[in-house]
Amino acid sequence: MSGSTTRALGPHSYHPARGLAVSLVRWPTNQTGRQMMRDQPVIRHLATGQLRGALRSGVERYLSVPYAQPPVGPRRFAEPLPPQPWRGIRDATQGGPTAPQPTRRAPGLDIRSIRVPGWVQGDDYLSLNIWAPTDASKAPVMVWIHGGGWMIGSKDNPVYDGHGFARDGVVLVSMNYRLGVEGFLPIPGVPTNLGLRDMVAALHWVHDNIATFGGDPDNVTVFGESAGAFSIANLIASPLCDNLFRRAIVQSGHGLAGFPIEIAQRVVEHVARYLDIPATRSGFMSVEPGAALRALKHVSRRGRIDLRDDHGFDPTFGISRFNTVYGDDVLPVRPLTALATGAGKDIDLMIGTMTQEANLFFAPLGLTSWAPAVLARWFLQSCIAQPRTVLHAYGLGSGKRPGQALSDAMTDLCFRWPAQQYATAHRGRTFMYAFGYQSTACRGRLGAAHALDIPFVFDNLSTVSGTRNSLAGIDPPRWLAKKVHQHWIDFATTGDPGWAPFDHRHANMYMLDQGAERREPNSPAARLLPPTYAGERTG
Numbered sequence: 001m002s003g004s005t006t007r008a009l010g011p012h013s014y015h016p017a018r019g020l021a022v023s024l025v026r027w028p029t030n031q032t033g034r035q036m037m038r039d040q041p042v043i044r045h046l047a048t049g050q051l052r053g054a055l056r057s058g059v060e061r062y063l064s065v066p067y068a069q070p071p072v073g074p075r076r077f078a079e080p081l082p083p084q085p086w087r088g089i090r091d092a093t094q095g096g097p098t099a100p101q102p103t104r105r106a107p108g109l110d111i112r113s114i115r116v117p118g119w120v121q122g123d124d125y126l127s128l129n130i131w132a133p134t135d136a137s138k139a140p141v142m143v144w145i146h147g148g149g150w151m152i153g154s155k156d157n158p159v160y161d162g163h164g165f166a167r168d169g170v171v172l173v174s175m176n177y178r179l180g181v182e183g184f185l186p187i188p189g190v191p192t193n194l195g196l197r198d199m200v201a202a203l204h205w206v207h208d209n210i211a212t213f214g215g216d217p218d219n220v221t222v223f224g225e226s227a228g229a230f231s232i233a234n235l236i237a238s239p240l241c242d243n244l245f246r247r248a249i250v251q252s253g254h255g256l257a258g259f260p261i262e263i264a265q266r267v268v269e270h271v272a273r274y275l276d277i278p279a280t281r282s283g284f285m286s287v288e289p290g291a292a293l294r295a296l297k298h299v300s301r302r303g304r305i306d307l308r309d310d311h312g313f314d315p316t317f318g319i320s321r322f323n324t325v326y327g328d329d330v331l332p333v334r335p336l337t338a339l340a341t342g343a344g345k346d347i348d349l350m351i352g353t354m355t356q357e358a359n360l361f362f363a364p365l366g367l368t369s370w371a372p373a374v375l376a377r378w379f380l381q382s383c384i385a386q387p388r389t390v391l392h393a394y395g396l397g398s399g400k401r402p403g404q405a406l407s408d409a410m411t412d413l414c415f416r417w418p419a420q421q422y423a424t425a426h427r428g429r430t431f432m433y434a435f436g437y438q439s440t441a442c443r444g445r446l447g448a449a450h451a452l453d454i455p456f457v458f459d460n461l462s463t464v465s466g467t468r469n470s471l472a473g474i475d476p477p478r479w480l481a482k483k484v485h486q487h488w489i490d491f492a493t494t495g496d497p498g499w500a501p502f503d504h505r506h507a508n509m510y511m512l513d514q515g516a517e518r519r520e521p522n523s524p525a526a527r528l529l530p531p532t533y534a535g536e537r538t539g
Contacts, residue, residue, distance in 0.1 A: 039093070042134075044212055049086040054093050055134055059166040060213070062130040063156075064096030067205035068198065070123035071178060077190045077281055080126060080201040095129075095156035097122025099179040100289035102297050104152050108364035109441060110469045114159050114451055119293070126198055128205070129155050131162035131172045136214025140221065140492045143206055143245070144174040145199060147226025147252075147451070149320035150184045151296060164459040168489055171215035175202040181284070181292040184322040185268050186261045189281035192328040196231060196238070200330075203235075203244040221247040221492035225454055227320070229253025233351075233422060234324050236344035237335035247495060249488065250351040251453055252415055254422040255335030256533055257315045258324040263307055267321050270305045271295045296322070303382055311530035314383035317414050319361075339425040348495040349426050352433035352512075353419050358410035360450035362403055363442045371403030379406060384413070384528070393524035415450075417525035418533070424504040429495065432502040432520075437480060437513040440473035448513075456512075459485040484512055 039054035044062065053062035068080035075081070103118035133139060144160060146153040155174035162172030175198075177183060183195030191197065207217045222245045224232050232248050233255035235241045268279050274295045277283035284292070299305055299321045307314045307321070316323055326334050338344070362368045367375075373396060380387035394409040396402055416434075423430050435453050439446040446452075455464045455472055459481045464471040491497040499510040499517060507520035 041093075043089065046209055046212060047085075048083055050089045051092050052089045053130075057163075057167070058134050059163050060130075060132045060134050061163070062092040062132075062213075063094055064124070064127040065092055065130060066124055066127050067175070067202045068126040071126060071182065071194075072123045076182070076285060077187065077194070079191050079194070080198050082201075082205075096120075096127055097125040098154040098156070099125050099176055100182055100293060101148075101152045101179050102293050104148075106360075106364055108366075108469065109360075109446070109471065110467065111451070111464075111471055114157055114454060114464065114471065120154070120156075125176050126178075126201075127155075127176055128202060129160075129162065129174045130213055131166035132213040132215065133166050133169060133171070136169075136171055138216040138219075139169055139171050139214050140219045140489075141171045141173065141206065141210050141215040141217070142488075142492050143203065143220060143222045144172065145177070145222060145224035145228035145231055146174065147224065147228045148179070150195060150227045150231075150322045150324075151180045151300070151320060153179070153227070158463045159455050159458060159460050161458065161460055161463070164485060165489070168485070170489055170492060171210060171213055173202075173206055173210070175199065177202070180296045180322050181271065182289065184324065185271065185284075186264050186325050187268055187281055187284055188265075188279060190284070192261065192325055193330040196234060196324060196330050197240075199231060199235060200238070200240050200244070203241065207244055218246065219492075220245040221249065223249035223251065223457075223488070223492075224253070225251040225451060226253060230255070230257055231324065234258065234331055234335050236347055236349070236426075237338035238330050239332070239343075240330055245347065247348040247492060248350070249491065250349065250419070250422070251457070252353050252357060252419075252450055254351070254415070254418040255339070256418040256421060257414075258326050258331065258335065259307065259315070261325045261327045263309060264323065264325045266305060266307060267299060270299050274298050302379070306382070308383065309530075312385040313530050313533065315533060317383045317410060318379075319414070336422065336425050339422070339427065342427055345427040348429045348431075348491070349423070350431045350433065350491050350497055351419050351423050352435065352509075353411075353415045354448045354450055354452060355416075355434055355436040356407070356411055356447040357415045357450040358407040359445070359447050360452075361410070362407045363445040363447070363449065366442075366445070368403040368407050368445055369401060371401075371406065373402040376402040376406040380409070386528075390524075390528055393528060412523055413525050413529065417523045417529075420507065420520060420523075423502050430502040431491070431497050431499065431510070432508070433497075433499075433510045433512050435484075435512045437476070439471065439476070441469060441471060443468075446471075446473075453484070456481045456484040457488050480513060483515075487512065 039056045042055040044051045066083040098120045165172035177195045177198035186192045229250040230253040272279035377387045394405045396405040436448045487497045509520045
């Protein structure tokens with residue numbers, strides 16, 4: 001915003017906001033109290049009021065800045081509205097509440113820094129964190145959307161600390177959005193895709209306000225992993241996102257996993273039966289978020305609900321019962337169909353996967369080593385026809401353990417192959433990558449698993465390493481983190497990450513850990529998945 005200024009404050013010149021709700025929790029433990037004492041208060045002026053952040057080592061930090069009104073009371077199950085102005089100076093030096101969510105743990109693996117321990121309660125959770133170089137002007141902007149299966153996650157997770165990006169000249173923004181029952185159930189009488197609508201509202205806020213922090217609103221890159229990446233792939237195809245971002249990075253995601261509304265409403269009906277309420281807006285309004293979380297846990301157990309289509313196929317492979325839907329104003333058609341007709345053609349796209357994505361779901365419990373074939377078949381039969389054929393296509397019967405065949409199949413079917421289909425359908429400039437760095441966690445079984453790329457992208461390896469149970473193992477290569485981190489910055493700055501654009505005829509893939517290109521091998525998925533799951537390149 002023109003005319004806005006930055007003002008550093010002396011130790012006695014700060015006056016707390018009058019009548020304002022402030023953040024409720026401490027900033028994550030990787031920043032100690034002693035470090036916080038060295039922070040210098042700094043003020044930014046927004047149209048909604050003054051904001052107090054912290055300046056340290058040339059980087060300004062603003063936490064839990066509202067981009068929409070709290071989704072509570074009459075605003076629950078409603079489209080997001082712009083935040084109300086406040087009086088005085090709003091404190092933005094501490095993390096804040098999260099969206100309602102259950103507690104999730106991963107036995108055998110320490111992933112606390114990429115998953116919050118549970119629900120941090122509070123109303124004002126539709127908010128952003130911002131890191132900016134203190135002297136930034138027209139700096140590239142990167143907006144992070146966290147993952148977590150549309151059920152868990154927070155912008156405040158330690159691994160998402162944006163100091164490294166701001167240190168290197170980028171204005172980094174991370175967001176919260178509604179999850180689970182509150183954000184991803186197509187309840188009759190409620191706007192669909194509320195979580196995606198929150199993301200759109202956050203991007204509008206960034207467009208209108210990021211110049212105040214030295215960012216360029218005409219050079220915005222959205223990036224995210226897992227559910228965040230799937231969401232971004234949908235936003236690229238959405239007519240509601242025209243001119244909101246220029247580039248997108250899709251890490252371990254694609255746009256092929258959404259449901260038509262009628263299938264997703266099976267989840268609505270199941271949750272409503274569990275809660276003993278009508279499957280309507282008024283019925284869900286009568287239930288507190290905590291009770292809704294119990295229902296979320298119930299329906300998330302494998303086998304509780306059948307989301308297969310007429311081909312016997314569930315595009316989420318049972319990973320999440322909560323998902324985006326298409327057939328509304330956010331996504332009028334399937335994202336792949338939209339891309340094939342030119343949606344998102346003006347957006348530069350970078351998309352890729354880990355080479356052993358599904359190991360995260362199976363290796364920590366040792367399932368890749370000891371799971372019997374009957375368990376592997378049972379896991380697949382609820383989401384795809386002929387599970388025995390699928391497992392044999394991925395090595396069962398040829399010397400590979402059943403659990404590893406299952407993990408390899410899930411990696412390809414859920415992530416790698418559909419990401420390539422998405423890249424093929426996108427008519428704009430596209431870059432593909434794969435990341436094969438092998439974590440030593442889980443006695444070396446974890447490998448290049450889902451979510452391992454995040455600390456490399458943020459150059460925050462210290463948050464996920466140091467013990468044998470850490471996600472990245474004991475001593476991951478810091479040179480590789482700096483290299484990956486720079487590729488992301490280069491793409492956000494210029495649209496060129498440093499390798500050749502994707503050509504669907506050659507299926508060229510850049511290996512981040514090797515620094516070399518390869519041709520993607522043929523995938524059994526092409527003959528195992530129903531034709532409606534893929535799209536054909538037109539034109």
